[in-house]
Amino acid sequence: MNRITVGKKQQTKKTRFSQLLAFFNFIKNNFDDDLKNPFNTPMMKKLFKAKTAFHWDIIEKETIDEVIFRTTKLRNRLILELMARGGMRISEVLKLMPSDIIHRRLTLRDLKSGREYEFIFIPNRIADRLKDYIRQKDIQPHQRIFPICYEAAREMVAKAGDVVGIHLRPHDLRLQAATYASRSGVPIEIVSKVILRHSNLSTTERYLGKITDVEAMKWIDTLYA
Template identity: 55%
Template sequence: MEFLNRLTNGHKQVTKRNRYSTLSSFYNFTIATALPNLQNPCCTPILKKIFKRPSCPQWKILDKESVDEIIFRTLNTRNRIMLELMARGGMRIGEVLKITPDDIADNKLIIRRPKSGKESEVVFIPKKLMAKLNEYVATFGINSSERIFPISYTAAWMIVKKAGKIIEVDLRPHDLRRHAATYASRSGTPLEIVSKIILRHADLSTTQRYLGKVNDSEAVRWIENLHG
């Protein structure tokens, strides 16, 4: 118990659970291969309760009308384009802040050194949004290697929070990325496209957690759209 506390102290529940599971698996392996009479000290009711698997968070899913209103009522051009890159392109806020004119290629953006650890990734965005981005770069004479949005992460976060207040919602940057995936999925886009192209996830299970649950009113609307 004391060893587990030292091993997991100060970490999130998911990390605590993973380390507990690893230690428990080690004991199970030892019992199965060498010491059949050994008792697994991890298999006690109290430890199972302390290191239980954390429940999946219920993320807020914004509908298209709400996101459109947030974007259309954001009058600052820079802020509006940043919001659209997250909501239409599924980009992470850190990716938006890193892009330069050199990263623009036709109707796509090249993400250098992405979160996945790859050398680069590609983000496809709508032609209208790409036109706005190119116009913004030209208007402000941004050099090819300069960041298009040279602001801090905190400043960008506050832009998103302020935009959410327009319609009185507690908006976070990842809510917009999640909207891009959810809207695409519920509009009939194949899950593989949502996962590999929009979210750029390594596996579909991660994407499925993003898409959230469908409430009763949404279910009725989709059934009516399909069969009404």
């Protein structure tokens, strides 16, 4: 079982396990009552159980705005804004170089998706501040704009959250960028392909989480006011 599922996702392993469990049960029930199903054991069921779905708590835009506003160091503020306004992953922000920037478009390379490159579009004001920062620091075209490690960036984000009394992770900022766009009426296809750059809509739908009753009533009032 391990051999045929090595390197597979947990859900795929669960599917293979369920198929083999059903197969041996069929043999036992129809041909051999004495057959012991090797998959019908607590250990096997635990080993190949489906992964529990995980849902991130979505932080309100006003809270993220306060986090950014109260971050006074320009470098840190830019890192936060690129994630919260551009939907960038922290790893993508840390790899960014001046040569990747053309006006408001950022080119991302060495991607986890396997693609050669992807594009990010950011607001004008952030693009202008980013270019000013590059000039002030005299960062060369092929130097990293933010030459810090992942752990240092993660710690910076956590401390920024502490200032306003929340537990903040880099992924919360990317998630909020997508959620705010979706709640503002941006088509889910744009959220998926442009902001999050997901390969399929189902992944994006899991990101966006559930609509609360308050949000549902707000949208109904907006549509039919």
